[in-house]
Each structure stands twice: as C-alpha cells, then as structure tokens.
Amino acid sequence: xxxxxxxxxxxxxxxxxxxxxxxxxxxxxxxxxxxxxxxxxxxxxxxxxxxxxxxxxxxxxxxxxxxxxxxxxxxxxxxxxxxxxxxxxxxxxxxxxxxxxxxxxxxxxxxxxxxxxxxxxxxxxxxxxxxxxxxxxxxxxxxxxxxxxxxxxxxxxxxxxxxxxxxxxxxxxxxxxxxxxxxxxxxxxxxxxxxxxxxxxxxxxxxxxxxxxxxxxxxxxx
Ligand code: DX5
Ligand code: ZN
Numbered sequence: 001x002x003x004x005x006x007x008x009x010x011x012x013x014x015x016x017x018x019x020x021x022x023x024x025x026x027x028x029x030x031x032x033x034x035x036x037x038x039x040x041x042x043x044x045x046x047x048x049x050x051x052x053x054x055x056x057x058x059x060x061x062x063x064x065x066x067x068x069x070x071x072x073x074x075x076x077x078x079x080x081x082x083x084x085x086x087x088x089x090x091x092x093x094x095x096x097x098x099x100x101x102x103x104x105x106x107x108x109x110x111x112x113x114x115x116x117x118x119x120x121x122x123x124x125x126x127x128x129x130x131x132x133x134x135x136x137x138x139x140x141x142x143x144x145x146x147x148x149x150x151x152x153x154x155x156x157x158x159x160x161x162x163x164x165x166x167x168x169x170x171x172x173x174x175x176x177x178x179x180x181x182x183x184x185x186x187x188x189x190x191x192x193x194x195x196x197x198x199x200x201x202x203x204x205x206x207x208x209x210x211x212x213x214x215x216x217x218x219x220x221x222x
Contacts, residue, residue: 004214005031005194007065007174008207010056011047012145012198021202022060028211032065032087033057034176034196036145037080039070042094043143050079057084065089065194067115067176069142072096074104081108089113089136089174092124102131113174117142118150122159132171134194135160139187140177145198149178154190161191181206181213188217 010033013021025033033056038047057064064085070076072094080088088110090097105112114125115136125135137157140147157173164171174194175187184195195214201207 003031003193004188004218005172006211006214007032007034007194007196008201009034009036009067009145009176009196009198011036012202014202018056019059022056022062024207025062026060028207030062030211032194033060033062034198035064035066036198037066037068037070038143042071042091043069045143050082053080053085054082057082060084063087065113065174065196067113067136067196068094069115070094072101074101077101077105078108081110085110087111087113087134089115089134091115091117091142093117093120099128099131102128106131115142115176116156118153118156122156122163125160126163129163129167129171134172134174135164136174136176137192138177139175139179142177147178149180149183154186157187157190157192181210184210184213185217 035053036047038045040046065087066080066085067089073096088105102112111133113134113136114132117138139149139153160173172194173192175192176196179195179197180200
C-alpha cells in the first residue's frame, strides 16, 4: 500500500508563533502543509490568502497542499500557483468549477485534487478520473476546524477507493475534518492515504503522538 501521509492544516496552528509551528512540522517530518482557503462565499468563513501561503511556502521545504473552499475562476486560482505548492484542490460544488479549470491547474504544473462535501455523491468525480490526482473526501461540512467527523462519510472513502482501483494510475485519497488518532485507522482501512488534521494535531503535543501513531499503522499494514 502507499505511504500514509500527514497533512496538518495550518489554519489550526498558533498564528502568533507561525515560524515555530513550521519548525516543529519540519522536525516531525510531516508530508504536506495543508492550506485551508475560505472566501466567505463558498463557505461561511474567511481564512487567509495567497500572501500567507507564499510566505510560509518560501520558508519551508515541506510541500504545500492547497484546499480551495472558494468560488472559482482562473484568475483567483492562479494566485495560488506558488513555488513549493504541489497539489491544488478545488471543490466540484463550487461556482466556476469546470474541466477547463482542472486542466488549467495541471497545465501549470500542479497536481489536481478534487474535493467533495459530505452530501455530494462520490460519482461526481467519475468524469474526471482521467485527470484527477487526489480525491478529497470532506468528513465535515467545510468552513471550520474543530468539528466532529461525520461517520456516514467513511463509506464514501471506500467507494472512492473502489472507483480508482484498476484505473492504472495512482490517485490519492485525502480525508479532511475531525480526523484524530481515534478514527485514523478506520479511515486508512477504508482507503484514505492522506490525512488532514487541524485542531487535534496542533493541540498540546498531539503532533508527536500522531506521527508516531502513523508510523505504527504503516508498519502494521505494509
Ligand atoms: C474544514 C477544513 C479542514 C479543517 C481541519 O473546512 O477544510 O482542513 O480546518 O480541521 P480539524 O481537523 O480541526 O477538523
Ligand atoms: Zn482542508
């Protein structure tokens, strides 16, 4: 199986000490920094924009995973075409979403992630299976960190896994929202291989615990 990747969501970090938070992520050896971008339109919240993404991205070698919870246009998406970002994920439900926009992201050298909200059927990704690099299954309604994972979203992870198996190309599955040590194994067993964690990861010394725990899961299943 592919490696289980850890993607802490910087949105839940201590913004007064961002530099220290990034240093800690580097020491922990996490795989991605997950950037939650919100526009108060697609979701009822505002987070931060490209300046913050660029500033952090420049100061670290950890690759970036940008999760756009915004309505879409080529103009706004291209502002996140920043050095150090590997994946750009857009929501299928967002205004302005189109295949052309997906191709635009890929043509500019980024991997393409497609996100679906808890109530969106998994089948919505089928028309894009030839170009998608990662499917993000939202396990809470997007907009806020610190929510409880919606249990009914877990079978969707399995459904995505079934859809992509046999495609002959690697498509990752990311889960985002309410992920913690108690539900991570079940998510991985159902096919998730990129785990986003916000509030759980950044609370106390949970970051260390999570990294050790994931090593354990990986050794058990590989
Ligand atoms: C929700 C965001 C998540 C969230 C994760 O809209 O996409 O990335 O901040 O935070 P937790 O792990 O606290 O749910
Ligand atoms: Zn996210």
